[in-house]
Amino acid sequence: MKLLLIGLILTLINFANGQPKINAITQPQYGASSIITFDGDNFLTISSIKIGTSVCKLVSQTATQALCGPFSDKLTPATSKFIATLTFTTTATVTGDFKYATPQIQLYGIDYENHYFWFYGTNLAPSSNYKLAVTDTSTINLTPTPDSSASQMNFLLPISLTGGPCTFTVSDTLGFTYKTPLDTIVVSPTIQSISPSVWNATQSQVITITGIFFGNTVNVKVGGNTISNLAVTSAGAVFFDSPTGFISIKNVTIETSKQSVGTLSNAFTYNPPTISDITQVNEALEITAYDIGTDSKYIQIYINGNSTDFILSNNVIKVTVPPSINTGETNITVISDTQSVSSLFLVKPLLTNISAIPSIGGFVTIEGAFLNDCYFQIFYNESTLAKDLRDKDGNNLCDRSKKGDVVVCPTPVMPANTTFTIKAIRYTDNQNTTSVQKIAEIEGSVYFVETPSPSQTPSPTISQTPSPSQTPHSNSTDSSHDEDTPSNSNQLLPIYKFILLSFLLSFLLY
Numbered sequence: 001m002k003l004l005l006i007g008l009i010l011t012l013i014n015f016a017n018g019q020p021k022i023n024a025i026t027q028p029q030y031g032a033s034s035i036i037t038f039d040g041d042n043f044l045t046i047s048s049i050k051i052g053t054s055v056c057k058l059v060s061q062t063a064t065q066a067l068c069g070p071f072s073d074k075l076t077p078a079t080s081k082f083i084a085t086l087t088f089t090t091t092a093t094v095t096g097d098f099k100y101a102t103p104q105i106q107l108y109g110i111d112y113e114n115h116y117f118w119f120y121g122t123n124l125a126p127s128s129n130y131k132l133a134v135t136d137t138s139t140i141n142l143t144p145t146p147d148s149s150a151s152q153m154n155f156l157l158p159i160s161l162t163g164g165p166c167t168f169t170v171s172d173t174l175g176f177t178y179k180t181p182l183d184t185i186v187v188s189p190t191i192q193s194i195s196p197s198v199w200n201a202t203q204s205q206v207i208t209i210t211g212i213f214f215g216n217t218v219n220v221k222v223g224g225n226t227i228s229n230l231a232v233t234s235a236g237a238v239f240f241d242s243p244t245g246f247i248s249i250k251n252v253t254i255e256t257s258k259q260s261v262g263t264l265s266n267a268f269t270y271n272p273p274t275i276s277d278i279t280q281v282n283e284a285l286e287i288t289a290y291d292i293g294t295d296s297k298y299i300q301i302y303i304n305g306n307s308t309d310f311i312l313s314n315n316v317i318k319v320t321v322p323p324s325i326n327t328g329e330t331n332i333t334v335i336s337d338t339q340s341v342s343s344l345f346l347v348k349p350l351l352t353n354i355s356a357i358p359s360i361g362g363f364v365t366i367e368g369a370f371l372n373d374c375y376f377q378i379f380y381n382e383s384t385l386a387k388d389l390r391d392k393d394g395n396n397l398c399d400r401s402k403k404g405d406v407v408v409c410p411t412p413v414m415p416a417n418t419t420f421t422i423k424a425i426r427y428t429d430n431q432n433t434t435s436v437q438k439i440a441e442i443e444g445s446v447y448f449v450e451t452p453s454p455s456q457t458p459s460p461t462i463s464q465t466p467s468p469s470q471t472p473h474s475n476s477t478d479s480s481h482d483e484d485t486p487s488n489s490n491q492l493l494p495i496y497k498f499i500l501l502s503f504l505l506s507f508l509l510y
């Protein structure tokens with residue numbers, strides 16, 4: 001009796017408020033678990049809800065709204081309208097139209113890293129219902145990958161796809177309609193790797209390019225070189241022989257049969273140059289270097305930081321060294337393309353001429369090249385050291401003030417009428433603290449210089465000293481007078497020589 005009374009009261013309330021009415025029903029995503037919302041009037045006495053033949057569990061109700069769910073039933077056909085029925089406690093019913101939301105594709109594109117074509121949207125159907133048709137030179141049918149979601153579908157594109165304009169058509173098995181095709185998208189061939197990436201400028205080598213969307217054949221462009229109609233393996237690999245010589249712009253470009261291109265910038269470098277040997281030939285250096293190429297315009301040579309001209313023959317670079325180089329070792333730098341290598345080389349002094357020297361000591365003039373940081377030694381009889389031309393502190397005693405590579409050095413007393421040897425010695429640090437040195441030798445001659453001795457005083461004899469006869473003044477040019485009467489200048493000359501040579505000798509011995 002109580003239940004009947006309650007039902008009667010509710011019926012009277014509904015009657016007082018009017019008949020139940022459905023104004024709107026939400027449209028859920030097909031196959032997704034959703035709460036279905038009914039908006040309307042006089043919903044207070046709902047007892048059950050059905051959508052089609054499926055029951056939707058009542059969750060809550062007010063006078064104007066009822067919620068049921070979660071509802072995930074897949075009613076078919078998915079594009080149809082279904083009857084939704086609200087049953088009240090009075091057994092009265094009210095119906096409305098239920099329909100699944102229409103899927104909408106909002107964005108799409110190509111993920112080149114994962115080789116995906118993807119599209120993003122709302123109210124998408126379950127992934128198992130989708131198909132993608134891709135047309136390049138033929139049509140390929142694809143299904144979504146397992147990582148697809150309710151909001152995004154992913155399709156793995158085959159790497160053998162020919163890069164260029166392709167059409168993408170989406171369909172599903174439920175009968176929903178989409179833009180067909182989605183669009184014509186230019187698929188770009190993509191270079192993923194190149195091996196080796198360090199090339200030899202003087203010798204061709206086999207290069208392997210791997211990538212995606214090359215198709216069956218491609219053209220490869222490197223600098224101004226084109227290698228045409230290269231076959232592509234099933235793994236997306238292409239093989240070709242590298243061009244010799246340096247290429248300034250180190251990009252590699254792939255062109256497909258549909259004239260679509262993909263470029264890998266700064267795809268390679270060259271082996272760095274190496275210096276294997278430096279040989280001195282007089283005032284020139286011959287530098288043997290490798291991986292420098294054969295084109296002189298890509299090569300630069302620097303001596304102690306200064307650019308210099310050179311002659312290239314095979315792997316040998318010939319340069320002329322400035323005669324007055326810096327002290328110590330010379331820095332040789334070879335730049336090939338954009339890479340460089342440096343090496344230190346101690347240039348050997350070059351002796352071209354020396355003056356003869358007097359046996360009593362004097363000065364020797366030394367001419368040559370690369371002498372500005374040398375010190376000198378004088379030997380006689382091949383091995384006897386006459387003098388190390390440095391003072392006790394190691395300072396050079398030679399004069400370098402003359403123009404050109406000319407040095408004037410003091411010489412000691414040495415045996416006359418013999419030969420002497422000058423040694424010019426360069427050290428890496430000019431301090432004689434290392435065993436690395438270069439020595440040049442040249443021979444000269446020692447000439448005899450007579451040193452007059454004091455005149456002996458004759459023993460006195462008993463005789464009459466004749467009175468000096470007066471020399472007559474005469475303008476005569478008779479030669480007998482010249483012989484009998486020596487001039488005063490001739491008598492004084494040996495004395496002047498003696499004084500001068502004595503001064504020099506005392507200077508040297510000091």
